[in-house]
Amino acid sequence: MTNVVVVGSQWGDEGKGKIVDWLSERADVVVRFQGGHNAGHTLVIDGVSYKLSLLPSGVVRPGKLAVIGNGVVIDPHALIAEIERLDGQGVTISPDNLRVADNATLILSLHRQLDALREDAASNSGTKIGTTRRGIGPAYEDKVGRRAIRVMDLADLDTLPAKVDRLLTHHNALRRGLGEPEVSHESIMEELSTIAARVLPFMDTVWLLLDRHRRRGARILFEGAQGTLLDIDHGTYPFVTSSNTVAGQAAAGSGMGPGALGYILGITKAYTTRVGEGPFPTELKDAIGEFLGERGHEFGVVTGRKRRCGWFDAALVRQSVAVNGISGIALTKLDVLDGLDELKICVGYKLDGVEIDHLPAAQAAQARVEPIYITLEGWKESTVGARSWADLPAQAIKYVRQVEELIGAPVALLSTSPERDDTILVTDPFED
Structure with missing residues (x-):
C-alpha cells in the first residue's frame, strides 16, 4: 500500500472532485494541503451533489478522517458556513471526522477587502490578475510577512490583541495609501472572538496526527486545489494563485516528510x-x-x-x-x-x-x-x-x-x- 497525492496538471478545473471521491472511499485519511476557499470540487454521490470549497472530500464519506493542513489559509466564517451547508444535506461534521491544523493561517475580512481593492485598481490599469476576491493572496502575504493570525491564536485571547495590533500596523498603512478608512482593533477582535468557539474544537497538531496514522499503516490521500500552471513558482506568473500547487507542497503543507507521499496522480x-x-x-x-x-x-x-x-x-x-x-x-x-x-x-x-x-x-x-x-x-x-x-x-x-x-x-x-x-x-x- 502507498499514500497518494492528487494534483491538477493544467490550470485547475480538471475534474479532481470525482477522482478524489473515488480514491477517498478507499483512503483512511484525506488531507487538503494548500489553497483556500477559492477553488472547489463537486462530488456526486448516489445522485446527490456536494459542492466543497475548503473541506477535504473525505468529509462526505462515513468513517474517514478529513484534515485541513497548515498549508491552507482558512476563512473561519466560510469554514463554519460550509460545515452548516453540508449538515443541511445530512452530512454530520464533528471533531471525529475533521481536524484543522493549529498552525494554519486565518483569512480575515480585511484580507477580502484588500483583495477587492487591489483587483479593482488593477482593472483600471490593465494589470488584472482575475482573483476570486476572497482574501487568499493577502492572507498568504501576511503568513510570509510573519504577522498572520493562526488557528491556535484563537485559543489564547489574552495574547491575541498584540498580534492584531501588529497586523493592523501593516494593513492600515496600506489602507491609508489607498484612501480607505482604517480598520479598528475592536472590529477584528470581535470578528475573531465570535467565531473562536466554533473553530477550536477541530484544532489539532496535524503533523503529529498524520505521523501516527502513517505509522499505523493508514492510507493517506493528499488533495490539492487549483492546478500546476497556477503554482506561484511554476505557473504562468503573475496570473497564478498565491500558493504552491505542485505535489511537493503536500509534504510542506501537511507536515509529513516527502518520503511519505507515494504515488503522484495528475488529474x-x-x-x-x-x-x-x-x-x-x-x-x-x-x-x-x-x-x-x-x-x-x-x-x-x-x-x-x-x-x-x-x-x-x-x-x-x-x-x-x-x-x-x-x-x-x-x-x-x-x-x-x-x-x-x-x-x-x-x-x-x-x-x-x-x-x-x-x-x-x-x-x-x-x-x-x-x-x-x-x-x-x-x-x-x-x-x-x-x-x-x-x-x-x-x-x-x-x-x-x-x-x-x-x-x-x-x-x-x-x-x-x-x-x-x-x-x-x-x-x-x-x-x-
Whole structure:
C-alpha cells in the first residue's frame, strides 16, 4: 500500500472532485494541503451533489478522517458556513471526522477587502490578475510577512490583541495609501472572538496526527486545489494563485516528510481550460471552443465564472509531469470530445520563429508563443459511461495513447462521465 497525492496538471478545473471521491472511499485519511476557499470540487454521490470549497472530500464519506493542513489559509466564517451547508444535506461534521491544523493561517475580512481593492485598481490599469476576491493572496502575504493570525491564536485571547495590533500596523498603512478608512482593533477582535468557539474544537497538531496514522499503516490521500500552471513558482506568473500547487507542497503543507507521499496522480482534462486572466496558447475563440464549454459544463464550482476552452496542450502537461514527479494521470472528460470530426493536440510552440518544447517562464514570451499542433481523427460514437477499453471507439483509444506518449506518463484512470463508477481503472494508485 502507498499514500497518494492528487494534483491538477493544467490550470485547475480538471475534474479532481470525482477522482478524489473515488480514491477517498478507499483512503483512511484525506488531507487538503494548500489553497483556500477559492477553488472547489463537486462530488456526486448516489445522485446527490456536494459542492466543497475548503473541506477535504473525505468529509462526505462515513468513517474517514478529513484534515485541513497548515498549508491552507482558512476563512473561519466560510469554514463554519460550509460545515452548516453540508449538515443541511445530512452530512454530520464533528471533531471525529475533521481536524484543522493549529498552525494554519486565518483569512480575515480585511484580507477580502484588500483583495477587492487591489483587483479593482488593477482593472483600471490593465494589470488584472482575475482573483476570486476572497482574501487568499493577502492572507498568504501576511503568513510570509510573519504577522498572520493562526488557528491556535484563537485559543489564547489574552495574547491575541498584540498580534492584531501588529497586523493592523501593516494593513492600515496600506489602507491609508489607498484612501480607505482604517480598520479598528475592536472590529477584528470581535470578528475573531465570535467565531473562536466554533473553530477550536477541530484544532489539532496535524503533523503529529498524520505521523501516527502513517505509522499505523493508514492510507493517506493528499488533495490539492487549483492546478500546476497556477503554482506561484511554476505557473504562468503573475496570473497564478498565491500558493504552491505542485505535489511537493503536500509534504510542506501537511507536515509529513516527502518520503511519505507515494504515488503522484495528475488529474488531466482531455482538452484544456482555464479561468481568469493570463496566457492560454491553445485557446479556441470559435464554435469548437463554445462546443467544449457547453458540452463540458465549463463553469467554476465556486465562482460560476465561464471557463476558457482550448485543445489539449501536451507541452504544458509534460512540464507538469516533470515538476510534480507525476507517476500517472487520471484523464477526465474524454466524452466531451465525442462527435468532433478532428482533434488537435499541441506538441510544442514557436517563439519568434524558433521551435521550443516548453512554455517559457517570462510573461512577455508566454504571450507570444504560437502552438504547434498535430491533428488526429475524431470519433462519432459515444464514450459516455465506458468502463472498459472495449467500450471505447478505436479513435478514442488512439487519442489516449497519443496523449500518453506526448506527456511521458501513463494513464492510470480514464473518466468517461461525472458518475464515479464510469471510470476505467488501469493502475490502482494505492496499490502501485
